[in-house]
Amino acid sequence: MKHRKRAGLILILLTALFTVVANPLLPGYYADPTIKKFGDTYYIYATTDGIKLASGEPSVWVSKDLKDWVNVEMEMSLPDGLTNCWAPDVLEGKDGRYYYYMGNCQYGCNIYGYVSNTPVGPWVPLNEGKPVIPVGTGKEYLPALDAQFFQDDDGSLYAFFGTWCTSFGGMGWVKINSDDMFTIEKEGFIPISQIPRAFEAAYMMKKNGTYILMYSAGDCKLDSYAVHYAYSDKPTGPFTYGENNPILSSDGALVDGPGHHSVLEDNGNYYIVYHRHDNPHSTGGMFRQTCVDKLTFINDHTIAKVEPTEDGLCALGVKSLGPENLALGAKAEATSYYHLKTRGSRFTGNKAVDYAYSPSNATDGSNNTLWKADGCELPQSLTIDLGKTKSFDRILTDFEYPSHFYQYKTEISKDGKSWSVYADKTNNKVSGSPVIDEKKAKARYIRITVTGVEKPGLYAGIWNVAVTKGKINLPEYQQMVSNADKASQPTGECLVDISFKDQKSGQLTDEAVPNTGTLGGKITGRGNVTIQNIDGVMAAVFDGKSSLRLASVPPESMAWNAPFTAAIWVKNSEIGHGECLLSWTSRRDMLQASYAAMYYGTGNYGAVAHGDGAVDMSYSKVPEADKWHHIAVTFDGMTESIYVDGKLNNKAQLMLFVTPAEIRIGSSGNPDENFSGSISRIRLYNKSMTEAEIKGLLSETNPFTNAQPN
Template sequence: MLKKKLVYSLIAFAFAGIIFAQKDIEINAPGAKNPILPGWFADPTIKKFGDIYYIYATTDNEMLASGAPTVWYSKDFKNWYNYVMEIPSFSAKAITNFWAPDIIEGEDGKYYLYFGNCEIGCNIYGYVSDTPVGPWKKLSENDTPVISNGFPREGFPSLDAQFFKDTDGKIYGYWGTWVHYNGGYAVGELNKKTMGEMMHSVNIPLEQTPAPFEAAYMMKKGSKYILMYSGASCHDETYNVRYSYSDSPYGPFTPGKNNPILSTNEDKTVHGPGHHSVLKENDDYYIVYHKHDYPMTRGGLARQVCIDKMIFENDSTIKKVVPSSKGIGDLLKSDVPDDIAFMAKTTASSFYHLKSLQYDYEYKPSFATDDNNATMWKAADNTTPQHLTIDLGTAQKIKRIMTQFEFASYYYQYKLEYSADGNKWNMYADKSNNHTAGSPMIDDNDVTARYIKLTVLTTEKAGLYAAVWNIKVYSSLFEIPLQLKNRKSDKDPAIKSTKKLLVDLDANRIQGNSIVTGIENKGSIGGIFTKSGEVSLEKKDGIKVFNFTNGALTLDKPVPKSLAWNGSYTVAVWVKNPVVSNEGEILASWCDRTEFGLANSYNALAYNSGNYGAGVHLDGHFDMRYNKVPLADKWHHIVLTFDGVVENVYVDGILDNSQNMLLSSAIDKAKIIIGASDIGENFSGFMVSLRMYDYALNQGDVMNLMKKTKPQMK
């Protein structure tokens, strides 16, 4: 009897161990293996060429995912290195859209890269190289797309192409986005002679892939063709992965069981997973996908790449994937030595505490040494210099330091110092004049020290924070695969905030009762506002006001460089809107929408009841509306602030709404316009004053400004 109880106990213990082993870990847990890349990347295509893994992805979190064309590579599937690929521009325009890339190896031993781009038409373009990382040459010198917009039928959106090589050597392409509006995905055969055109292309009937959106991906299991795809909306938690199967690359396809097979998990730590590819390693399958960041950026603009195991029940049935922060076990044994800074004590000059209506979250210094790509240290604001200090506990040999800054494709200027006692510092690596991006940044030396100090001096792009995903320290050197180095940037470091009042416009300062030639800007950038359309001066409620009927005031000075890209700002107005409509009604704008026309490249303050609402960036997915629309025909103090992380709108001193954002404002051809946008969208109402700063006021500052500038109404 005792033996039987012991056996039962051992079985129960073993079962509990299995359950425990399958349990996920906290999203902020040290050593978490998801996300697998340190940075903002989406739509991953994973390949293995030779003994190196490659991840080609959309560079995210700027201008609607229009960052540099980069690739990540690794030998051990643990330590990843980023490289900005050299891809020739179109004859008409430079490439900024590098969307949903895919790559295949041709029978000629060359590598063929395909990606979507909407700068000269939303098409799929092709390139060729002797290596998986370039340099790349166009398949068509005339910029003829491999898959053109409106193919295989008129109006069909040709984006998100993925290619599949069948066992008979034929290559098929699958593509389409917003397909629930456009009649289903498309499939065609790639011409293997040219690798640059599709043949026999048709649409797959919509009912064969229920609830689709984008991102078709074909794979083969046994004799079955598995057409996987993403459904619902990429902007929120509904995004998911589904599949159908067939006996032919062209279908007909039968919807699979267990759909959707990948979805937002219960605690939403894996939020909006989708747009994936699949890695087959021996007999195991792994799904590589993106998910939204935490805390989540508005509209799903900041995504990160993850991996989890995918299991087939049989050749035509996929089990539900369990998305996790834990990720997968080691695929290979790594030759990289232990990181001696892992979980070391850290201190910093400051750290950012995100407090908004949605989140209360700290970007702690300890996150820089936790080997977790979901967490980062971020300074309290976007001023520099900022520093991070690591205490290794005892003096140790230090031969290599690897730093993963927030943005892999923009340079940071910094220095690394070392110390035995934390008081006297010596230079380990001086990158104060660095103009080369990279992740990680690799700095080698040979010293013995207990303390390491990283000081971030400035950044390539305006408004970027001193922010580090991970900093790793090694006592010995090791092989870096490929040893690629990015091209040096020819751009100067970003202009920093002046911390000044840039624009100061007040109707009560104007002499007389009419706008004759122009109005002087009393702010630090100076200049003259000129009138266009119908703008008049009149008395309203006993005070002098601007009456905007169908006109605007435009400043003749360029938008300051401190407001470019992610630059912080505050815009504060005293305003009365007789009728609050659901569109337009722009109080102020300072970006050029015609240059890019992409989300978060455009900034404006609005006063309407629609999705534009308060903070304008493109459409309802990214704009910030008012939670409580300010009452019509009453005076209000409306303030829009952005500190480089959080955008806030205050109405009469009270925080009305907030959202996480990273902007990439296009200002090169922009004007500061009061009462309209660059394409019109005029405000129709009364304004007493407008003030604009190149930094973010806090709530106390906003309240003081409201009291100080409140007009004396009768």
């Protein structure tokens, strides 16, 4: 977890304001939402999504009225290595304290517990940090994930849990001691025959004596994800499969992959709070957003089908009555915006994506749309035209990632020519959403310029900007300040440039070949790497057991989501499943999209490996064996493209979360992935490249003087 300290800055909770009450309910990527009401305040605890296999900082969204939400990052004492806080649930104990439970698979798939005097923390471990519900509870090897707790009328406390339930034949349950909140008094198992197609995300509720066990089926990364339910007259069953199943599923247009929900009963109304995929559906299926719709009971054991809406709470008559958002529908311009064009994938229903992250998305009042610059290079500016000079008291901004800080400057103008500073946050280290700047002013134009970000390769991106006037109620919350430095910007340099053309035939000796890229240094070998003349080209020949290394580690500007281009002249006589050509990131704590390495193989990571089959890149057509090829992969922070001999081979939407590491040639560090073949030239850049630039690179580095590769 990132190191933070409590700030003296007050994060303001907005109770009657501009915030969107349509779907998605929250600005950002949040999955597995659990909604609670403690006293007169609503809380949404969720998996912080969109970061390294749902591994973002634990936070909570807080509201006084279900309409206007503020994000508060929570302080939590997590053991070293626990990178996920998946599918949290929180309940109030008999002692008046609050208990937070979450799943994690770092040391087996377990449920861990924490306790606090407040619903927002700080949280300290229960059970001496040991799992509250260990893997294998209820049934041998059953993953203890996605636990939801249920307190019966007699005070008995149960938890229902499990994932991959179809593979294990059902779902687990435990009865927990309600005094210490972690001792298991009884455990059991609900067979899949009673909860057909159950995969994960149990949610138990009770209506007039009937126990209703809701759950999700299908693949959470795809449009097959859906909510089902079964009912019983006992909390542990046996259960009867309900009517109208699935009650919430993809509609082919508005909602994709809805599921992993919770239910709020409030003033006689029932709300189902669930996640669905972002729009457009990001590759990997881990960029989910929280939505809310009406839940209707036909009788005590029958639930009507949920109608997913774009209006969300607006459709239920819940409307924000606070100050008018003067920026709603205003014209907006930007220094740039990203136009996403990718081929179809299983995440998009095999449909190609053509989507513009336009500046107007930041003023349309929707958490479904986002302005995003066309690259991670900073500064980037968004300018809003209010139509005429207006008076206002504050500007509120929802940046793309509430859990990361953005550094920015806000300027105002009456004529679009003469500008004055409204807020200077160019040294900001506080995350959260919305970010609030308050000062009385008059202006027609508002310009927000992002000057720095917390993570390398993080784009300037804004869900919504609101400009308001008038009094609002501001309860106080303290947000945390990051100790991280502002991220380094990509340099555009050629970091690695290695050629074997001047080497003599024979065994490659250590430090014989220099790196003429800006990282410098010489390569060293492990095993038997030889220099041979292959088809008139001097090349390093790898035997599948050997590799080369460059001790220099790429700069921090190559970390996280930073752009890169890697290009290699290579010949592979016998193509295996996955043979690594070049790696420059760490495989430690490898989660989805946390690794990047270039390959030449036939498998799902045959072109580029990223640590998870959901986001690895294969060749759409594997380069022909026993021929020289120029293979290049380039990444701009949003899409990754693989080129073979100057022609686009495959392309996909992607976001990375990598850590730079020792540069390996012909090896990933896993002996099973060692390369067997010939390499004549290697380049690695701290920038992305266009197709024209890739072709230029091919021509510039072509090892053949008067002929094309054979």
